[in-house]
Amino acid sequence: MSARNPGTELDLSWISKVQVNQPAVLRRAEQIQARRTVKKEWQAAWLLKAVTFIDLTTLSGDDTYSNVKRLCYKAKYPIREDLLKALNMHDKGITTAAVCVYPARVSDAVKALKASGCDIPVASVATGFPSGQTHLKTRLEEIKLAVEDGATEIDVVINRTLVLTGQWEGSDFIKTSTGKETVNATFPVAIVMLRAIRDFFWKTGNKIGFKPAGGIRTAKDSLAWLSLVKEELGDEWLKPELFRIGASALLLDIERQIYHHVTGRYAAYRDLPMS
């Protein structure tokens, strides 16, 4: 995680001055996806980079130690070794940025990662995820317990009741959505958030991170997200300290694309290790 956001005096005039024209933002979202594309070596390198931004996530009611362990192993070895070797990238230590689990599974994840001898951070959703509609006291307690179990990053669901009534909260990272909503990470929303991050940086010099989550399933999607961040914020945001992609199925599709890039053939799912 990046250096903490030291925060700033709440100045609501910043917010009241913000103007967002929805149709114009929708047009920009459409253009940005069509105007930037990467092919061949560039695509392979970008996809590997995307892997390093992934918060490899499992947020199911039936998560147990065994599937969390498998997830952690996949986080450490996200792409088949021989594929990385073919690209001369095997010594780059490519792992996902973090694993992301429910608070009750944090200790499982920490244990599994320790057993495999790697220091990938464990992120936990907390505070009444995904609705955030629990008491402040239990929300704080939930964070405390997750941290005690070894989580180093907490995805806090903000109290949207407060936001909708104009009472704001601050953070180090902002996330598009929980991934559990009917509509999750969309480009227009992301554009508005990225512009807010840039304005905050211009005003205070503090860099806030960005995490789209939910619905990012294909390698092509992930490339679009990378170029979106590159276009709106610049390369300095393209590092795991400031950019994450919350996803579970995405990694497998990236691996398939890398497989295709290296071998020239399309992979069957059984060719690649599951997470």
Added chain:
Amino acid sequence: MLARGRGRRVLRLDHDLLQPALCSGEGGSTLWTSRFPWAERPADGGKWSGLVMAATRAESRAREIFTTLEYGPVPESHACVLAWLDTQDRCLGHYVDGKWLKPEHRDSLPCQDPVTGEHLASCLQAQPEDVAAAAEAARTALESWSGLPGASRAQHLTRLAKMIQKHQRLLWTLESLVTGRAVREVRDRDIPLALQLLQYHAIQAHSQEEALAGWEPMGVVGLILPPTFSLLEMMWRICPALAVGCTVVVLVPPASPTPLLLAQLAGELGPFPGILNVLSGPTSLVPVLAGQPGVQKVAFCGSVEEGRVLQRTLAGVGPELGLALGAESLLLLTEAADVDSAVEGVVDAAWSDRSPGGLRLLVQESVWEETMRRLQARMERLRGGRGLDGAVDMGTRGAAARDLAQHYVREAQSQGAQVFQAGDVPSDSPFFPPTLVSDLPPAAPGTQAEVPWPVVVASPFRTAKEALAMANGTPRGGSASVWSERLGQALELGYGLQVGTVWVNAHGLRDPAVPTGGCRESGSSRHGGLDGLYEYLRPSGTPARLPYRSENLNYETFGLAVPSTLPAGPETGPSPAPPYGLFVAGRFQAPGARSSRPIQDSQGKLHGYVAEGGAKDVRGAVEAAHQAAPGWVGQSPGARAALLWALAAALERREPTLALRLERHGVEPKAAKAEVKLSVRRLRDWGARAQAQNHSLQVAELRGPVLRLREPLGVLGVVCPDERPLLAFMSLLAPTLALGNTVVLVPSRTCPIPALDVCQDMATLLPAGVVNVVTGDQDHLARCLALHQDVQALWYFGSAQGSQFSEWASAGNLKPVWVSRGCPRAWEQEAAGAGPELELRAARTKALWLPMGD
């Protein structure tokens, strides 16, 4: 910090890049540049190749790219284009009557890849006999094509759309390759729009008999295209022309093969080969094309100066001239705007391959700093390179466009302007970087010149009112966008801008159903929507336009001198005596020359004297009309209708006097009465039509309406014919007033007195200055009006020579000009005297785009 070597420049965007580097520029001003990943030169120092060449060095670069996360080349192959050119043995001729025409002994010009200089083909240049062959083919095809039912033409256009769909890759690759524009823009925007245009116009053709009853196709249309947007500009014009039943001869600039390919696709559809003919040749052939028998309309698309020259050259030649000139656009950014989105608007308007020209950017002072910072940061992210690369924003427009931009920027610098350029492009490359010019002094000589692509000239404004004054302060009137989240302000600005298209919180949207065009020096032709169809139609029964040019007409001296007049005998006639003086600013005034001209009746007896108006009187009348204009435009259509009806009632009361006056000029008593009655009806009819001029359109890909506004032209000069002195006067006056214009009229030369009688009523009924009537020598007054730079349109109904002069002289401010070419008009008939043609000519269309969203 600027890597100037021949090796690869790597784009690194770190924070300090947002602070521009300072280098010394010319003329003591400052040149701000920064890095920009433009097309690069290969290591061997060979030709400029764009990003494509980099592909050869791509292997095993994954490690490096993993660290830098730079973009790579996304090359598109142009093998299909080469294969197509090979079918023509790399020699392109003309496409006439469904066949390739390759005459011998013609000059040829090379068609090259603007980036690499690769020779693609040689293009034969047309000679006058080739133009004649093409015009003849179009004339022959016209008989069968215009005689078809609209539904059959619709089917043919649909087939053409399908044909384009089948060969779209070839089309987009060719267009991108030879014009240098980004292939993504051609593929994702131009081609779909071309298909939409065909579909839209097929529908219009299908319902033509019903929806456009009373109109007929003009005939053969000559179309002259610019080099850069030849495919789209061609589609915007051939679709409506073909839909309504015209046939077309297109003259494309040398080395523009896309229109030829399009003509081939159309020709291969079969039964109507001659409806679309394409010639490659210089613009010096335009007068030849215009002079071909059967050519009834010349549509020209190009620069303002070319248009002006053309208007002068074609005076009296015959065909109607439709001008679409200039490419500059305007963007008005208020403090209530979503600035980031507006910055994207600037990119769309100037720094993309979507925009034909440069941009004048007006920014409210309170958001100036913020806007400049965002613009500069955004410029850093633009990518330039070869058009056939799938991930570039801007290609090249060739050396000529680059030199034009270069010259403009140097000129601005020498006048003390600040110049920010994203990118350091060596001067021998065909590229020009996106450029932002600010602090250009308003009085500097370059400020009035058109801003070239890809340059943005930014100036601050303080209030919305000032913004409007600045925006309307150039002779051009193409398109503009307004950025404000305040609905009231956006509408105020949108209505106030004197341009053909206004987008609110968007820039550069197009749709086949929305009329697009300009006003003032941007030319007054329209394409798209109903207005676009009328460009190629004429009222049924209108005689063909034949040449009426008189070669010995001296433009310098025509109408210059006013013959002196002497007392002409005793005045006789009915009481009361006709009013004397010029009717200007709501009252009768003595003419500046203080002399009079006698008016004789049909027996040759003196009927009375009228004032001898001159240049100064016309000037005064135009000034009075301008003063009255804001008030008259501001009146609701209902209020204007009420005043016209009141005038009609007054005219009715005056019927006996007016009829007697007409009788003295040889009109039968019964006919005189009828003429007065019909004049009254004209006023009433146009009063009623003043309502319901505007309507809203619904277009694809946009939530929210597009308003089609009918706006008055401004101050109209009208020279009335000799025939039907009262009826023609009223038939011309009523529509101009109903649609909100103010007017300076020159009444009938032989019988001006009835018009002056009516002025007595106008003096009491209408606001002062709305109508001004100047009597005198018709040639002289027509000359004054035609040469007046602040008269917005001229209608001339008089001699052939006067018509030719009016066409020639109107080129000064490119005012729309409507002339009788010396032919009398059947004013008593509904179509000629009160038809929709008058309504079309008395107002201009503005499209106001209003996207909605929460």
